[in-house]
Amino acid sequence: MSLPRIAIDAMGGDEGVRVMVHGAALARRRHDKFSFLLVGDEARIKAALDDHPNMRAASEILHCDEVVAGDEKPSRAIRRAKTTSMGLAIAAVKSGDCGAAVSAGNTGALMAMGKLALRTMPGIDRPALAGLMPTLGDNDVVMLDLGANTDCDARNLVQFAVMGAAYSRIVTGKAAPRVRLLNIGTESIKGTDDLRDASQRLRDATGLAMQFDGFIEADKINRGEVDVVVTDGFSGNIALKAIEGSARFVTDLLRTAFTSSLRSKIGFLVSRPATELLKHHLDPNNHNGGVFLGLNGVIVKSHGSANAQGVANAVDVSARLLEDDITDRIAADLGEIGELSMRDKSVSQETAK
Amino acid sequence: MSLPRIAIDAMGGDEGVRVMVHGAALARRRHDKFSFLLVGDEARIKAALDDHPNMRAASEILHCDEVVAGDEKPSRAIRRAKTTSMGLAIAAVKSGDCGAAVSAGNTGALMAMGKLALRTMPGIDRPALAGLMPTLGDNDVVMLDLGANTDCDARNLVQFAVMGAAYSRIVTGKAAPRVRLLNIGTESIKGTDDLRDASQRLRDATGLAMQFDGFIEADKINRGEVDVVVTDGFSGNIALKAIEGSARFVTDLLRTAFTSSLRSKIGFLVSRPATELLKHHLDPNNHNGGVFLGLNGVIVKSHGSANAQGVANAVDVSARLLEDDITDRIAADLGEIGELSMRDKSVSQETAK
Structure with missing residues (x-):
């Protein structure tokens, strides 16, 4: 087995085990080298697998009784990491048994557990939630952060740009995706200090595998003129x-x-x-699969109400990120801006004064 | 003449004098008690008036040669306030000659000149740009701030809520419009300290002519479930x-x-x-007319590319605000929360530490 397995939290989401298993089975048709660890109620998973013999052959079941509730506080979910399907799926990534975990459960809990178990990559201060959105162009646009970090400084935004560009390279196949920072105007004087600071740093950086084009306004996100839109989690969530x-x-x-x-x-x-x-074109299922970038391992969030096709897209995203080794890509890019990243720290602190 | 005149900056906007005069003439059909001060190039205004005899009878022309450029820095525009059509239109409001000024010119310059000439109302720290957007319900929704203030604290947000509710009462005729704060979730723990603080203050306030319902997410703005959406200028501009x-x-x-x-x-x-x-329903001309609320006088921004119908809507907004005396309404509402407003100050400062 050359490729790592994908852990599926079979219990998360509004639609239940059948949809998760059906979605994974659909994705496996496109990625037949992958095998799966299905985490959750064994009897229900077995019943769901009856409809998908090809999937059954490629799956192992990890039984557990408990599920993270949709409205459960992340602080409580963390304490139940060893007994819930979400927690065990993430633990499988941590142990190296799996390369990625896909869950349609509680986003805040998934983020908190993922961060605690997998830790952020060296050089990344905070993970970000990245999503794909349709455009009038040939490719989807990557937008991050979509809500994992309410406040972000210039250093965070620079790191998000690097992570988003790595993701976009995998999605679009472009060597240097067009990256912009979301702002309320395109002139260099617009926006917050952190945005202007991040823009200057990205302009100054050399050797990055991206084409940084400055700022973009929110009405241009879907025009197909840009591959990656970088923003703090508050504005990103509002825009999305x-x-x-x-x-x-x-x-x-x-x-x-x-x-x-x-x-x-x-x-x-x-x-x-x-x-x-x-x-x-507008069906959210066709763009399903938010990715927590910046962790030591791939965590993909499927929308709670996604159908089997939506789940398949989320599993597909995780498979593509593993095939192209997103974590190594980000690490290599961060190496390029290592010096820059160090310099950010002192400057950000000065700005904060 | 019982109602104040409306000053029209005839030179601002991409479409020129004819569209501004045509728009004002259309608005006058709905508000025939108003008269106008048309500011700009006299020859061109006279030529434009030839098509609108009813308008000519109700208009006075104030000639000037200069125009604020679309890309002119507000700091430069301010220095030319006495020689530009925008500056003179605002000056007519300041002197009391007119009750409102409508311009399709440079937004930043209009805001800066308006603030400097008219000053903010007692009890208002910063004016906000408010706009109307279509909804699935019976009424347009008022959203503010749309970009005048990049950073806002809890005190600003509370003041915006009061101003937005006063505006909505005029637009919808409702005695207590439904007001919410834009946030990335509806739970009380979501968002920034300032948002939570503002929410608590609005919940605690009594006697306000609004129904405050907590937070709203950006996907619900157009559902017709709320009359006023309150936000800082950065998020508001992103959302709009x-x-x-x-x-x-x-x-x-x-x-x-x-x-x-x-x-x-x-x-x-x-x-x-x-x-x-x-x-x-989607034509921006049908929702044209951003209002700077919180100044001692009414300033309405018409979109630079608005057609005559769009300009008419902007002039219509200014006429309705004058008829219903928005400034007095806001002052009365602020009186209701005078004590609250004072308390805000000390708490905001503590939060900032």
């Missing part, structure tokens, strides 16, 4: 949810408009292939 | 632009999808009334 909410708003309006008259209804039916394409 | 960009993204996808096959094209034509309704 504003984009999701606005897309839903427009499609809801559209649905109302299309069902308001017989003429519209006929038009809608005739043009169904077009609206199906739109639906496909 | 993310919503605009996402709406454009979806409609661009839709256009592509609808023109990708003959069948779709036919469907599109048949259902045109539906898509026209969508277009109308």
Whole structure:
């Protein structure tokens, strides 16, 4: 077995064991070299595997009785790491038994447990949650942090840029993804001290496998003009949810408009292939799989309400990150800016005064 | 003349004098008690008025040669306040000659000049830029601050909530608009210290003409479940632009999808009334007119690329704010939380330590 196994927290998520196992089975069709550790209630996992013989052959089951609740406080979840499906999936990554863990459970608990068990990589102060979003261009855009860190300084943002670029290289195949910092204007005087500081550091850095283009405003995230959008977790979460909410708003309006008259209804039916394409493009399941970057191991968060196709995409993300060894890539890139990273520390502290 | 005049910076904006005058003329049909001071190049304003005799009768022209440039630094614009159309429009509000000024020019310059000339109201530390956005409900939602203040403390946020509620009462006619703070989760432990602090203060306050409901996430802004969304200028600008960009993204996808096959094209034509309704709902011209709240006078920013209908909406906003005397309303509400506001100061300072 040349590739590491993937641990699946079979119990997390709103949709239950069947969807997690079904999703993993779908992903395995695309990545047939991978095998799986399915963590959770053995009887239910076995029942779910009955529908997926190819998956059964590639899976081991690790039974446990307990599940982290959706509203459980991370501090409590951490204390139950040795008895919950989420905790045991992460522990399998820590021990080296698996290379990645995928969970559709409580995001805060997953982050807290992942950080505690796997620790951040050398050179990374804080892990970040990175996600993929659709664009008008050929590739999805990577955005990070999506909510793991409410406050970020310039040093954090520089590290996020390095991690996001490494992720984008795997997703897009580009040697030097276009990276920008999210800001409220593109002029160099805009935004906070930390943003301006991070921008200057990324401009000054040499040897980074990215093309750093300065700032980007939130209305340009989906235009396909950029591969990585870097931001603190507060703004990133606001931007992500504003984009999701606005897309839903427009499609809801559209649905109302299309069902308001017989003429519209006929038009809608005739043009169904077009609206199906739109639906496909906007379906969050097609962009499912938030990645905690910067840990010693890969942790992927699947959306709680994802369907089997959504789970398959999250497992697919973890498989691609393992195949391309994201952790080594980030470590190598951080080596390039080692000196810069050191210098950041003293400057950030000065800025904070 | 019982109602104050409205000063129009006829020179600002990408579309020029004709659009500003045309827009004001359209607005005047809805508010025929108002008269106008048109500030800018006299010859061009006169030429534009030839198409609008009703407007000509209600207008006075204040000639000036200079214009604030779109990319002019606010610090430079301030020094030219006495010779530019924007500066003179604001000066007319300061002198009491007009009650409001409308400009489609440089936002930063408008804010800086407005602040310097009109000063903030007693009890308000900083003015905020408030805008209206479409929702799935019956009313537009008021969001503030949209970018005037990058950093805001709890005290600023409480003041924004009071100002936003006063604005919403005028727009919606509701006695107690539903107000929430924008955050990355709705639990009381979420977000920054300042957000939690502001939330507690608004919960504790009594006698405010609003229904304060805690936090709201960015995907819920347009659902019609809230009348006022309060945020710092950084997050507000990110959210606003993310919503605009996402709406454009979806409609661009839709256009592509609808023109990708003959069948779709036919469907599109048949259902045109539906898509026209969508277009109308999303057209930024129908929600044009950002208001700087908290100054001793009304300053309304029209979008630089607004058409005549958009300018008319911005002028309409200024007329409604004058008719309902927004400044007095805010002052009265601030009186209600006078004690609270004082207490904020010491607590905010402690938090900052």
